[in-house]
Amino acid sequence: MADPSKPARSEDNSSPARRGKPTLRTIAQITGLAVTTVSRALAEAPQISADTRRRVREVAIEIGYSPDRAAQRLKTGRTNVIAVLLDPHEEILGYGTSIMSGIAKALQGTSYHLIVMPNFLNTTNVEAVNYITRNSMADGLIFSRTEPLDPRVMLLSEIGFPFVTHGRTELSAPHAYVDYDNFTFSYQATRRLIAKGRRKPALISGPADFTFGGHLQHGFMTAVREAGCAYEILSGIDLDSPAGDIRDRVRQRYAEPDPPDSFMCGGEVCALATITGMSDCGLTLGREYDIVAKQTSHLLGAIQPQVETIYEDLTATGEDMGRVLLQRIGGETDVSKLQLLLSPQIPANW
Amino acid sequence: MADPSKPARSEDNSSPARRGKPTLRTIAQITGLAVTTVSRALAEAPQISADTRRRVREVAIEIGYSPDRAAQRLKTGRTNVIAVLLDPHEEILGYGTSIMSGIAKALQGTSYHLIVMPNFLNTTNVEAVNYITRNSMADGLIFSRTEPLDPRVMLLSEIGFPFVTHGRTELSAPHAYVDYDNFTFSYQATRRLIAKGRRKPALISGPADFTFGGHLQHGFMTAVREAGCAYEILSGIDLDSPAGDIRDRVRQRYAEPDPPDSFMCGGEVCALATITGMSDCGLTLGREYDIVAKQTSHLLGAIQPQVETIYEDLTATGEDMGRVLLQRIGGETDVSKLQLLLSPQIPANW
DNA sequence: TGGCCAATTTAAAACGTTATAAATTCAGCA
DNA sequence: TGCTGAATTTATAACGTTTTAAATTGGCCA
Numbered sequence: 001m002a003d004p005s006k007p008a009r010s011e012d013n014s015s016p017a018r019r020g021k022p023t024l025r026t027i028a029q030i031t032g033l034a035v036t037t038v039s040r041a042l043a044e045a046p047q048i049s050a051d052t053r054r055r056v057r058e059v060a061i062e063i064g065y066s067p068d069r070a071a072q073r074l075k076t077g078r079t080n081v082i083a084v085l086l087d088p089h090e091e092i093l094g095y096g097t098s099i100m101s102g103i104a105k106a107l108q109g110t111s112y113h114l115i116v117m118p119n120f121l122n123t124t125n126v127e128a129v130n131y132i133t134r135n136s137m138a139d140g141l142i143f144s145r146t147e148p149l150d151p152r153v154m155l156l157s158e159i160g161f162p163f164v165t166h167g168r169t170e171l172s173a174p175h176a177y178v179d180y181d182n183f184t185f186s187y188q189a190t191r192r193l194i195a196k197g198r199r200k201p202a203l204i205s206g207p208a209d210f211t212f213g214g215h216l217q218h219g220f221m222t223a224v225r226e227a228g229c230a231y232e233i234l235s236g237i238d239l240d241s242p243a244g245d246i247r248d249r250v251r252q253r254y255a256e257p258d259p260p261d262s263f264m265c266g267g268e269v270c271a272l273a274t275i276t277g278m279s280d281c282g283l284t285l286g287r288e289y290d291i292v293a294k295q296t297s298h299l300l301g302a303i304q305p306q307v308e309t310i311y312e313d314l315t316a317t318g319e320d321m322g323r324v325l326l327q328r329i330g331g332e333t334d335v336s337k338l339q340l341l342l343s344p345q346i347p348a349n350w
Numbered sequence: 351m352a353d354p355s356k357p358a359r360s361e362d363n364s365s366p367a368r369r370g371k372p373t374l375r376t377i378a379q380i381t382g383l384a385v386t387t388v389s390r391a392l393a394e395a396p397q398i399s400a401d402t403r404r405r406v407r408e409v410a411i412e413i414g415y416s417p418d419r420a421a422q423r424l425k426t427g428r429t430n431v432i433a434v435l436l437d438p439h440e441e442i443l444g445y446g447t448s449i450m451s452g453i454a455k456a457l458q459g460t461s462y463h464l465i466v467m468p469n470f471l472n473t474t475n476v477e478a479v480n481y482i483t484r485n486s487m488a489d490g491l492i493f494s495r496t497e498p499l500d501p502r503v504m505l506l507s508e509i510g511f512p513f514v515t516h517g518r519t520e521l522s523a524p525h526a527y528v529d530y531d532n533f534t535f536s537y538q539a540t541r542r543l544i545a546k547g548r549r550k551p552a553l554i555s556g557p558a559d560f561t562f563g564g565h566l567q568h569g570f571m572t573a574v575r576e577a578g579c580a581y582e583i584l585s586g587i588d589l590d591s592p593a594g595d596i597r598d599r600v601r602q603r604y605a606e607p608d609p610p611d612s613f614m615c616g617g618e619v620c621a622l623a624t625i626t627g628m629s630d631c632g633l634t635l636g637r638e639y640d641i642v643a644k645q646t647s648h649l650l651g652a653i654q655p656q657v658e659t660i661y662e663d664l665t666a667t668g669e670d671m672g673r674v675l676l677q678r679i680g681g682e683t684d685v686s687k688l689q690l691l692l693s694p695q696i697p698a699n700w
Numbered sequence: 701t702g703g704c705c706a707a708t709t710t711a712a713a714a715c716g717t718t719a720t721a722a723a724t725t726c727a728g729c730a
Numbered sequence: 731t732g733c734t735g736a737a738t739t740t741a742t743a744a745c746g747t748t749t750t751a752a753a754t755t756g757g758c759c760a
Contacts, residue, residue: 021486023746034710039748049708066485070423071746074715079420086447097436097446097468104468113487115465118447118454135416136371137463243652272653302593303622373716384740389718399738421716424745 022065030059080111082325083138085128086118087145095314102318103142110326126151133161140325145210164325166317167211176328176338178320180312182212185344186219186264189292189310192350193262194223196290200230202260204270207238216266232260239266243273250277265293268300271307310344372415380409430461432675433488435478436468437495445646445664452668453492460676476501483511490675495560514675516667517561526678526688528670530662532562535694536569536614539642539660542700543612544573546640550580552610554620557588566616582610589616593623600627615643618650621657660694
């Protein structure tokens with residue numbers, strides 16, 4: 001019954017075992033080589049002759065072979081997976097999706113897949129990190145919104161697990177990050193308000209816990225102090241506050257004496273909410289007050305083009321984070337190559 | 351050198367092999383049982399005595415054992431992974447993130463993990479589906495925005511791969527889905543505009559390719575025909591159009607004769623863009639015109655509370671999809687249990 | 701012709717789990 | 731006591747890959 005036209009050894013041939021999926025053994029049987037050789041050939045090991053490598057590659061493509069990731073993972077201990085921690089705050093305006101899109105772009109063409117740990121539930125961020133590392137669910141980790149003394153960073157640094165953050169920390173041990181220069185953004189944005197003749201800018205900053213909130217505040221303060229003008233940091237609300245809260249707060253503030261005449265907004269929804277609150281008070285943007293905001297999507301530009309913005313490209317950020325993480329996983333230890341501070345693009349006509 | 355205080359068989363003990371991670375063998379050595387028994391005990395197999403099961407469980411917890419997913423996957427062929435296809439259109443307003451948050455909630459407490467295949471890149475959706483199934487990267491698949499003859503659905507149905515869609519198809523073979531009743535939504539929303547005295551509603555629908563676009567249009571048409579009033583389906587734009595385009599289109603339409611006096615908007619950004627366009631023309635919402643829109647976040651309510659909305663809870667949708675998929679993977683074939691049509695909550699005062 | 705070394709290929713073991721089939725224990729009963 | 735069968739446990743093999751160590755080949759030189 002054996003078909004002599006096929007070079008396969010027909011003795012142990014368990015062809016009908018698992019229907020369908022070709023394995024290394026399938027290729028081995030077709031080519032008459034040993035499984036080990038095939039594995040090596042596909043890995044382009046130099047010790048395998050060029051001829052054999054070519055032949056194996058051809059057969060592999062022809063029969064549509066693709067390695068079993070579970071088996072590779074079991075054997076090597078590597079997962080070929082990058083995990084992203086996604087926060088609830090990222091629900092609005094596609095923050096998370098933009099970043100992920102960028103990461104995906106960086107991972108394109110590599111053997112890495114992107115998995116998302118949505119942190120929407122009751123577990124804290126640190127628990128999620130713990131879970132991922134203990135269960136070796138990924139080879140690397142990406143997350144955002146660092147705190148100055150971020151416990152996730154401390155944990156991962158300690159055990160030497162590769163990661164990249166969106167945002168810096170104030171920890172002494174350096175780590176890989178990609179960050180937007182929020183100080184410069186905030187500084188320039190506030191200067192712009194002052195340059196337009198405003199004399200009492202108000203800041204709607206990031207939540208106080210996060211490093212970037214401090215940077216925004218620092219930039220804002222530097223600008224107002226330089227100009228020697230009045231200022232205000234709107235209490236009780238921040239970037240992440242529900243739009244309704246921001247609107248109410250703004251309206252309420254204008255019922256009190258000595259209100260601000262302009263706003264530095266860290267986000268688009270925040271800017272829209274501010275405008276709504278102001279217009280409730282009968283005030284018009286560009287006339288009674290000005291706003292400069294950070295822009296991360298095209299929403300604001302289409303709805304309220306009068307708002308001046310500085311753009312932060314989150315997709316590019318994601319792509320950078322992906323690239324940096326791959327380098328880190330690849331063994332790069334030179335921190336200078338793993339830390340990226342992206343500069344805000346200040347509009348030319350400012 | 352052997353430590354007699356430990357009950358382990360010290361003959362083949364490869365303790366220092368892989369530092370750290372306890373395996374079934376670790377437990378076997380501690381308890382003096384066979385690896386098979388331990389495996390079975392943890393699986394709560396009835397053939398293992400209750401006593402043994404308890405003991406194994408205790409030890410497992412004590413040493414912090416958790417099974418190696420790669421090994422399980424290799425052996426069983428099951429991945430314990432649910433994959434979600436994420437589209438670029440979902441970048442805005444957290445559509446994707448809400449759905450994912452819901453899915454994550456449904457998967458909470460199960461052994462399933464959520465992985466995301468961002469489809470932002472050049473590959474088409476079908477290719478991604480192909481990739482996932484061929485490489486057995488997941489046990490089940492979730493995706494949205496079905497077309498009437500959706501090729502993904504056809505492919506997956508044919509090979510019997512478990513999946514749930516957000517949206518229906520017009521294919522004869524039934525499949526699992528969770529869908530929002532966009533017909534009813536659109537019908538009721540349009541009726542509401544008419545009830546407010548408007549006599550020429552305009553529809554900004556979903557992209558024509560998708561099933562839900564047809565449903566929106568059908569509901570709209572049913573309402574205007576019932577009322578016998580004029581109507582318009584705004585050409586050249588849809589829900590997914592950039593806000594700027596919608597704004598421009600609306601403005602342009604009002605420069606022409608016989609413009610509509612109200613809008614049925616399938617989305618929030620779309621409604622905001624419409625309002626902006628109208629206000630460019632000097633028209634005020636609630637006075638010269640009305641809008642009813644679908645609401646999926648809290649953005650619109652905070653910015654333009656005058657817009658009447660019907661809410662679609664995407665997180666709940668995601669949760670339903672997760673649940674349905676788990677049932678399907680669990681072997682449920684009764685389609686009636688796998689098909690959910692969620693009814694719009696019509697505001698009580700309409 | 702034989703021996704040695706480099707080049708290439710191979711066999712065997714292992715990663716941690718589950719499935720199959722076999723072995724052991726033990727109570728109940730003749 | 732010895733046998734039977736149920737209850738419980740166990741050994742072995744297997745999933746598909748990579749790693750380690752060993753085997754084979756062939757060219758070259760003495």
